[in-house]
Amino acid sequence: MTALQTPPDTAAAPTRSTAPARNSLGDKISRYLYIRPKMRVTGLLLLPMLWLGVLYIGSLALLFITAFWTTDSFTSKVIPAFTLENFTEILTQPAYQATALRTIGIALSVTMLCAALALPLGLYMAKVASPKMRAVLAIGITLPLWAGYLVKVFSWRITFSTGGPLDWLLAPFGATGPGYGTAALVATLAYLWFPYMAVPVYSAFRQIPDNLFDASADLGAKSWATVRTVAIPLLKPAFIAGSIFTFSLSLGDYIAAQFVGGKTQVIGTVIASNINLNPPLAAAFGIVPIIVVVIYLFLARKTGALKAL
Amino acid sequence: MRLSAPAKITLRVFAGIVMAAIYLPLALVVTNSFNATTSGAFPIKDFTTKWWVAAWHNEGVREALWTSIKVASVATAISLVLGSMVAFALARYDFFGKNTVNLLVVLPIALPGIVTGVALNNTFKTVLEPLGIGLGLFSVIVGHATFSIVMVFNNVQARMGRMNRGLEEAAMDMGANMFKTFFQVTFPGFRSAFIAGGLLAFALSFDEIVVTTFTAAPGTETLPIWIFNNMSRPNQAPVVNVIAAVLVLASMIPVYLSQRLTGDDKK
Numbered sequence: 405m406t407a408l409q410t411p412p413d414t415a416a417a418p419t420r421s422t423a424p425a426r427n428s429l430g431d432k433i434s435r436y437l438y439i440r441p442k443m444r445v446t447g448l449l450l451l452p453m454l455w456l457g458v459l460y461i462g463s464l465a466l467l468f469i470t471a472f473w474t475t476d477s478f479t480s481k482v483i484p485a486f487t488l489e490n491f492t493e494i495l496t497q498p499a500y501q502a503t504a505l506r507t508i509g510i511a512l513s514v515t516m517l518c519a520a521l522a523l524p525l526g527l528y529m530a531k532v533a534s535p536k537m538r539a540v541l542a543i544g545i546t547l548p549l550w551a552g553y554l555v556k557v558f559s560w561r562i563t564f565s566t567g568g569p570l571d572w573l574l575a576p577f578g579a580t581g582p583g584y585g586t587a588a589l590v591a592t593l594a595y596l597w598f599p600y601m602a603v604p605v606y607s608a609f610r611q612i613p614d615n616l617f618d619a620s621a622d623l624g625a626k627s628w629a630t631v632r633t634v635a636i637p638l639l640k641p642a643f644i645a646g647s648i649f650t651f652s653l654s655l656g657d658y659i660a661a662q663f664v665g666g667k668t669q670v671i672g673t674v675i676a677s678n679i680n681l682n683p684p685l686a687a688a689f690g691i692v693p694i695i696v697v698v699i700y701l702f703l704a705r706k707t708g709a710l711k712a713l
Numbered sequence: 714m715r716l717s718a719p720a721k722i723t724l725r726v727f728a729g730i731v732m733a734a735i736y737l738p739l740a741l742v743v744t745n746s747f748n749a750t751t752s753g754a755f756p757i758k759d760f761t762t763k764w765w766v767a768a769w770h771n772e773g774v775r776e777a778l779w780t781s782i783k784v785a786s787v788a789t790a791i792s793l794v795l796g797s798m799v800a801f802a803l804a805r806y807d808f809f810g811k812n813t814v815n816l817l818v819v820l821p822i823a824l825p826g827i828v829t830g831v832a833l834n835n836t837f838k839t840v841l842e843p844l845g846i847g848l849g850l851f852s853v854i855v856g857h858a859t860f861s862i863v864m865v866f867n868n869v870q871a872r873m874g875r876m877n878r879g880l881e882e883a884a885m886d887m888g889a890n891m892f893k894t895f896f897q898v899t900f901p902g903f904r905s906a907f908i909a910g911g912l913l914a915f916a917l918s919f920d921e922i923v924v925t926t927f928t929a930a931p932g933t934e935t936l937p938i939w940i941f942n943n944m945s946r947p948n949q950a951p952v953v954n955v956i957a958a959v960l961v962l963a964s965m966i967p968v969y970l971s972q973r974l975t976g977d978d979k980k
Contacts, residue, residue, distance in 0.1 A: 559738035656825020
């Protein structure tokens, strides 16, 4: 592109009275494109659409097609054919059903946990904390996003290890940490995705005018009644927006499951373990999170919350 | 809001606990990197710097770091070009299918990473491998660029919406052609958003693991893949811990830079 930049037209400089001869290549292309906005848009979108539209969407489409193929059980070679075998296997095998349902359950628990933590934190930050404290906390909740995904998983792997910090912390109360397992997995995922919920909830809290709370108090509502009947309905779009991230990110995660989940199997673990041995089955199972996310987005849209964003 | 004093105190304590829960595990990673024993028992009794020395001399780490930098640089370059192009098209033109294009850019980050990973893995294995483009460094870059485009796109598009188009028209009226106008007027206008988007794309790529595991060949190790492969090996765990501690500390750099950049724009 830089090559097309034209040097100042020195040839035309002395003859100022006549129209300058603007005939460099860049000028020609410019003039050609100037009157053809459609060409300009096409030019701009051609490469990105080749990448996203052909390569990426093409890959997703191919994934969908592969889900109907089968593999040679001896050589693990993919055989193009049309069979519903993979889908019937996912839908009828109790182990696969349980894995899919467990993963959805984990994603929902993570979302609930994030929402339950974001509500009081948002209330404190928006309505109680001093402006300075508010700024510190606002940076405080977003900063860990930069710390690196694996580092955070690792930090909770240390926390939950047997005889580790959590066990040590709970020892005076006569309790031990849950160890690696589903509970540790939910806690870790909630930790990972919490900023995605906390930030929209906090900014939505900030936008609620104080006089709404005053009015509610004047009418005799106690703090909790005000939060429940005034704040939560107004925060609904923020909760839903945040939940899309916490839900969808938890649904696709399997690395955390591997390191803090103990024996807990999730959709991702099944896909990862089949990707080389039985790609069509992995593909079919890969469609499960897509369908769940689409249903989730559809439900979120139906509540009308997405329009308010 | 009229909250009772106990309610305020409860909220304050709660906020304190949440912040502690956010930062204690990270502090733990840094402290634990000096732990002399590998048993993971807590509290830490003996402190040592030997793991830091071991990590510094670890060949695998160095190679993985270099791979990560290469992947992130190329993926960022691609997403800077493609992301800006889409942002330009969407911010400046009205055309049929605009919403679809917008959705298409966001989709790779909206769908779970595992879906993108499996889809690209499948494409590389069934379509591109027979053509001689198998899984390797290239496929990792392709995967990373795919989800990084949205980072640049978001930043640049937001800026373009606020830019004064009159300046561009003035430049053109004064005889600058389209390219000159772009490089001398338009680009300086969104340069800081462009750089901020690039930083985000780089950070995202540098940190990515899920798409990477599916698009990397067995020999291709980015830093997250190296950590992933070594986290459960007891004899490597201390070195992993040091790398994790370095990453926690180093993560402050992009935060600082992006704060600076967005801060500059507000002036």
